[in-house]
Amino acid sequence: MAAINYPLEITYIIASVLFILGLKGLSHPESARRGMHYAEIGMFLAVVGTLLSGEIVSWEWIVSGIVIGSAIGTAMAIFMPMTAMPQRIAISHAFGALAAVLVGVNEYLVHTERAYSIMPALGFEVLFGALTVTGSLMAFGKLQDLIPGVPLTYKGQNVVNILLFFITVGMFVYLIFYPADTAVFFTMIALSFVIGVFLVLPIGGADMPVVLSLMNSYAGLAAAATGFAINNKVLIIAGSLDGSSGFILSIIMSKAMNRSFANILFGAVGSPKVDMAKLAEQRPINRFTIEDTKFALEQAERVVIVPGYGMAVAQAQYAVRELSEVLEKRGIKVEFAIHPVAGRMPGHMNVLLAEANISYDQLLEMDVVNPTMDTVDVCMVIGANDVVNPAARTEKSSPIYGMPIINADKARMVIVLKRSMATGFAGIENPLFYESNTKMLFGDAKNVLQELIAEFKKG
Amino acid sequence: MSNLIELLYVLVLAGFVGFEVIKKVTPTLHTPLMSATNAISGISLVGSLVAAGSSHQVSQILGFVAVTAATINVVGGFLITERMLKMFKRKERKS
Missing domain, CATH: 1.10.287 (Helix Hairpins)
Structure with a gap:
């Protein structure tokens, strides 16, 4: 020493x-x-x-x-444009973890004696590091549309994953006792890379906030383990900060979806398909035109906008800002209700709206808005679906039952801005669309909002 | 062995502090939080520097790649966090 x-x-x-x-x-x-x-x-x-x-x-x-x-x-x-932020966050976890893996490999190859004595830490470092590298790259690929965002599943997937996991852990334990077995060391790293791929491939786009948070946590743990391996305390401290941040975010995200980690990681079993045609047949929807929308908004005193991933896809955040300014000029109070898992990463909507120059004190959390929802005259849902689905409160059989939602349906009027009647990511029918106080405004979010703004400017 | 225990103390206490501090982060700033912790965990850079700066050739190569990757995170992470935080403004409006 x-x-x-x-x-x-x-x-x-x-x-x-x-x-x-x-x-x-x-x-x-x-x-x-x-x-x-x-x-x-x-x-x-x-x-x-x-x-x-x-x-x-x-x-x-x-x-x-x-x-x-x-x-x-x-x-x-x-x-990098702000809309690409989820991808950037994903890939940066890969870089951080890669550095940890390489430092670990270097310790193992060069400082052999010290490395052997600290094999538990070194093993953790390369294990977590390697699976974070490939897991984050997969998440990056999904967010960048390089690989399909839908869950990629096959029969027996969980069995294969669990088997892989146990083999890798077995190798790790073996190495603690026989650290000099280089072949096992590198096979273990290779398997961790594979696990990272298999872990994220079956996870769908809407669950990405959890994946990113988990990877954030793993990258931190890998850094902390590096600190143990090279006896460096600042690495342990910084790594633990990163690790606990990812951990807390993962908890917040999975709570906001009412799902356990295990369910998110191993739960990709395909979503139940609801017979859309039948439902649409049975229950009529109310359509709104641009003029109707303008008229409804003009009458309102308090408007709450619920943004979702659809707003990000349509790049509609600037149009949303413009609309809110138009309304505010007329003395209408405009606020934004943000669900914790809206979008593809924690805080996604906040960043987009802040980029569009919307004041942060207008961005309200779900728990703040919900109790006052019945005083809202118009709730505008822009590109969000599952996070306003009242089935989560009432429908015990629904896959999202129990998930906390923004109670848009409690507002006096709901205007849903949507491309079509397609279901949200979870593939779940949304009863909100058929409520008598719900009006559907179909079209591309950005175009529709721009037309609406033009309508307002006409006077 | 006593050194290992010492490091465990550091880990547990830092994790605890991290938990308490990050619990208080406003949800509005969750994305900047991710990029900030990412930049901070780029501290693996210090380990990478020692490897890249040694006299051993294998270490130099591995260290070089690690330094590059960690620097991307540190520099890129802090810059993008600042860029995001600059956007979070509060409008003065008459109410």
Whole structure:
């Protein structure tokens, strides 16, 4: 064991404190940016401290890595549109985990003796790291439409996955006792890569918020395990922060869907198909035109807009902002009700609406809006479906029964802006569309909103 | 062994602090939270730096790739978090 490098350790302590302060800042939009500056300073100190620690003897690889990495990172940050944010988050988990795996492999190959003595940590590091790399790449592929967003399933899938999982864990346990078996070590890594692929392939697009949160958590755990493997406490601290953040987000997301982790990870069994034609036949819907909508909105005092993934797909957030401004000019109060799992990642709707320059104090959480829903004159549902499905409250047989929803149906009038009568991601019929106070306004969200705004401007 | 216990203390306490701090993050900022923690976990960079900067050739290659990947996260993660946070504004309006 090398002697303790006091200046370096103290730098790491300061960095750790700054990281915690940085995350603390995120409790409010006003303190968030200052918080990030703390975290950035922390990172800078940790890196400079490491570079000056005396352990570095060659510089060419470091400099090339930092230059290339900074160039790619900066380009991604500047040119990536906000709508691509879920993909970016997904792929960044892959990068972080890749670094952890490589550091682990390096420990194993080069610092053999130390690595063998800390095999439990090293094993965790490469296991979590490897499955996060491929899992995140799969999530990226799905979000980027490189692979189908629908759950890819086959018969016996869960059996295969569980088998793979046990084989890999078995290898891990074996390595703890016989760490020198290089072949097993690398086979274990290879299998973890495979597990990552198999884990995410069967998960559908609407469950992506949970996958991203889980990967966030795993990437953090891999970093924390790296800290154990190379005896570095700042890595453990930063990794645990990341890990607990992903963990909390996963809990919030699965609660908001009323599903367990296990159900999300292993539950892709295909959605039950409801006989749409029959239902539509039995119950008429009320259609609204642009003029009807304008008239209804004009009469309102309080309007609540419920955005969903459809708004993101149609890139309608700017049109939504414009409409809200038009309404506010007429003295109508406009608010946004945001379901925790609306969109493809935690906070997706908030980012899009903030990008469109909508004030953050207009963005309300589900629990804040619901108790006052009966005082809402018009609730406009834009590209959301399952998160406003009242079957979740009433229909015991529904797959989404028990999921907390935004009670749009309690508003005096509901206007649903929708492409067609197709079901939402979950493939579940939505009784909201057939309520007597619900009006359907069909079309592409962006086009319809622009026509509506034009109608208002006509006077 | 005593060192391992020490590290476990760090892990458990940091996890606890993380849990308490992140519980208070406003749902509005959940996406910036993800990208921020992602940037922070790019701290694997310090491990990668030591590998890339050693005299061993295998370490240098593995370290180089790791430094590149971690730097993408650190630089890209912080920049994009800032870009997002800049968008969260509060409009002054007369009510």
